[in-house]
Amino acid sequence: MVVEVKGRSEVMEGNQQRVDANILLLGAHNVGKSALTVRFLTRRFIGEYGDIESVYSRVDRIDGQEICFNIWDSQDGQTLSSLSDKQLQWADGMILVYSICDRGSFDVVQQQLQQIRRHRKPSSVPIIIVGNKRDLRRHRSVSSEEGRLLAMSQRCGFFEVSAAETYHGVLLVFHGLVELVKESRALRKATAGVRGIVRSVSAVFSKKRND
Numbered sequence: 001m002v003v004e005v006k007g008r009s010e011v012m013e014g015n016q017q018r019v020d021a022n023i024l025l026l027g028a029h030n031v032g033k034s035a036l037t038v039r040f041l042t043r044r045f046i047g048e049y050g051d052i053e054s055v056y057s058r059v060d061r062i063d064g065q066e067i068c069f070n071i072w073d074s075q076d077g078q079t080l081s082s083l084s085d086k087q088l089q090w091a092d093g094m095i096l097v098y099s100i101c102d103r104g105s106f107d108v109v110q111q112q113l114q115q116i117r118r119h120r121k122p123s124s125v126p127i128i129i130v131g132n133k134r135d136l137r138r139h140r141s142v143s144s145e146e147g148r149l150l151a152m153s154q155r156c157g158f159f160e161v162s163a164a165e166t167y168h169g170v171l172l173v174f175h176g177l178v179e180l181v182k183e184s185r186a187l188r189k190a191t192a193g194v195r196g197i198v199r200s201v202s203a204v205f206s207k208k209r210n211d
């Protein structure tokens, strides 16, 4: 299976900076990762999704800025061991999906979170946890509070949505994540700037000491 992986970039087009955001969808089998991806890309819910793993792109204009979403819809509820370094490093932001009717899928999200945190700091990769299949709430086995508490304890965003019922909720998830990606990049740039200043000042003082 070939997965085309693009690098991350911020491209200047005219005076406007285009932002690329690499978004990785994770979660257990059958929770609706493909349904969320297809809903976001096409506004449609088609019911059956096969087993294609790929990176899809969509360009949106948000507040006048062009954003290119590169979305990697992972396959088959990847287990902890099969979550590759390549996927973890590629992502600028992640969406961890569970089904509100499937407690096991909520456990998978918690395990995947632990694994991600071993590789990437919260400041380097924003995460949104999504409880999907909200339309099936009569079969609910994970309460909204549990989802929200997990998200708060792990410094993640949280949404409950139904890929089957609405486009708007799904749009909020992807757009919300891209805002967090932009904030995290700005923070890292600022931190790198401060580190540079500290390094320069230290260099000046150590030179003076050596003179």
Ligand SMILES: Nc1nc2c(ncn2[C@@H]2O[C@H](COP(=O)(O)OP(=O)(O)OP(=O)(O)O)[C@@H](O)[C@H]2O)c(=O)[nH]1
Residues within 6 Å of the ligand: 027, 028, 029, 030, 031, 032, 033, 034, 035, 036, 046, 047, 048, 049, 050, 051, 074, 075, 076, 077, 132, 133, 134, 135, 136, 161, 162, 163, 164, 165
């Ligand atoms: N009722 C309901 N069904 C959904 C919803 N989202 C997805 N489904 C159904 O759940 C099943 C699994 O959806 P997929 O999108 O293929 O799930 P996935 O997580 O990509 O599954 P894998 O690729 O096998 O890991 C399909 O039958 C979808 O039609 C939803 O919001 N509500």
